[in-house]
């Protein structure tokens with residue numbers, strides 16, 4: 001029988017094999033499998049029934065959720081061997097006729113292994129949540145089937161009450177689910193674990209084949225499942241990835257990196273767009289540092305393309321170099337000053353202030369009111385949603401001006417872009433057998449079911465503490481990416497728009513990456529209040545709230561708070577790497593203080 005199921009996607013289908021009738025299965029399994037039908041085809045193969053008919057057959061029906069129930073029936077008085085051969089033949093034909101070729105096996109009974117060995121699932125789950133196998137009590141050959149299924153399974157699901165018994169089994173991925181509890185949450189977690197198991201199989205190159213997993217040898221020692229991950233790392237950006245890499249490669253720790261986004265790299269993530277141009281999803285990321293240690297550390301994972309960043313600012317209808325230099329002043333005022341003369345010019349326009357309290361005071365005292373208004377005020381208003389007169393002096397501690405014609409935006413010792421992009425660099429960092437990466441996952445979905453010892457947390461600190469003292473404000477950005485059918489869009493990598501338009505700047509990526517292409521991709525940045533958290537808003541009240549969260553963090557044993565979101569602090573990429581390397585040193589020199597299960 002060929003089924004008419006519209007729900008066919010690339011998501012592997014689920015084939016559950018049980019020795020129960022679908023109508024009699026535990027309500028929890030029923031809930032979980034029924035819910036899966038919204039995403040994929042789900043087949044439930046029941047225990048065989050024996051009849052007086054001469055030939056074996058499968059009776060197929062669908063319940064109201066679309067789940068397909070398969071009931072095998074066979075002639076009476078067959079030997080065990082013939083039963084398994086007939087079932088294998090019937091089920092293989094059923095798979096062929098219904099194009100079931102991308103699927104996972106969800107075994108609720110070890111017996112089913114005897115007639116499904118020939119098939120090639122994407123992953124194998126052994127679910128003994130509702131039926132506790134106790135090896136001593138089960139007869140042969142069931143015992144052999146059970147041993148076999150443990151060696152095949154990517155995941156084993158057990159119920160709370162069976163924890164002790166199951167710890168005697170040799171399996172590294174046993175997950176305990178409470179027997180009661182929130183069915184939706186269990187469903188979400190199980191789906192994450194399944195996705196993870198499939199990804200892990202691919203990562204480990206098990207070739208998707210049953211045969212390949214058959215060769216898996218369970219470890220000789222009893223595995224204490226509580227020790228599976230030494231570190232749960234929340235966030236796959238610079239902060240999380242550096243610490244994961246160090247812990248795995250230098251200390252042999254088992255690390256699980258979880259990110260709620262669908263990619264690694266955090267805000268530094270880059271990818272090829274539809275036209276094949278390498279772009280930075282979250283706006284331009286220019287690498288620059290004075291730290292030799294940071295540069296050498298990252299150089300293990302990437303080659304570099306030397307790159308000096310340049311920025312122009314759109315002022316009074318002209319595009320002028322920023323930071324302000326000799327050319328900026330000459331072009332803006334139609335003059336022809338030399339370096340000495342422009343130094344005198346700066347001296348004349350500065351407006352010394354008795355008290356420097358705000359960012360406005362800092363800028364005006366260094367470049368005067370006119371240049372402040374033309375270049376800085378509007379830009380800061382867009383960026384922060386606040387006038388510089390409302391921002392603390394620490395936000396702009398110094399305005400860089402030059403009396404020469406140096407057009408570089410940064411003057412750091414090391415200025416370069418990863419030759420093949422940031423994402424490829426992150427892939428190399430995380431490509432270690434001790435590191436597993438789980439994407440599309442908020443850590444709260446899995447923290448209770450995947451065992452870990454200590455956590456490195458790089459998400460927002462207020463979220464970690466359930467916003468106990470309120471939400472910490474961030475400035476966000478809407479990125480509008482475009483591709484144009486021309487080789488060059490603008491005369492500089494980045495152009496600032498302090499005074500006109502709603503966007504604050506436009507970036508053309510090919511300048512940054514050096515890529516050659518007959519089209520070009522750009523991004524407009526529209527700063528806004530709502531959206532992903534990008535820039536902590538530096539106001540004293542916010543700092544006070546952060547300090548309260550920090551006090552909680554300081555008393556949270558076994559969790560390290562790292563990076564720009566967990567420290568509510570704007571950090572450049574190199575600063576994140578430097579900070580992460582320091583935290584790694586702290587982790588290795590601190591005895592493990594907490595244990596989570």
Ligand SMILES: Cc1cc2nc3c(=O)[nH]c(=O)nc-3n(C[C@H](O)[C@H](O)[C@H](O)COP(=O)(O)OP(=O)(O)OC[C@H]3O[C@@H](n4cnc5c(N)ncnc54)[C@H](O)[C@@H]3O)c2cc1C
Pocket residue numbers: 234235236237238239240258259260261265266267268282283284285286287288441442443444458459460477534535562563564565571572573574576
């Ligand atoms: C627009 C913009 C431009 C920038 N340009 C530059 C530049 O040119 N040069 C420079 O040096 N720096 C730049 N930066 C700064 C740079 O992005 C940061 O220094 C760096 O990305 C911070 O790394 P991180 O790992 O601390 O945080 P992130 O990169 O933000 O990584 C944190 C990760 O944690 C994940 N996460 C959060 N909560 C959870 C959760 N509950 N569960 C699971 N995962 C979670 C997030 O999805 C995220 O991927 C720029 C930043 C922005 C916003």
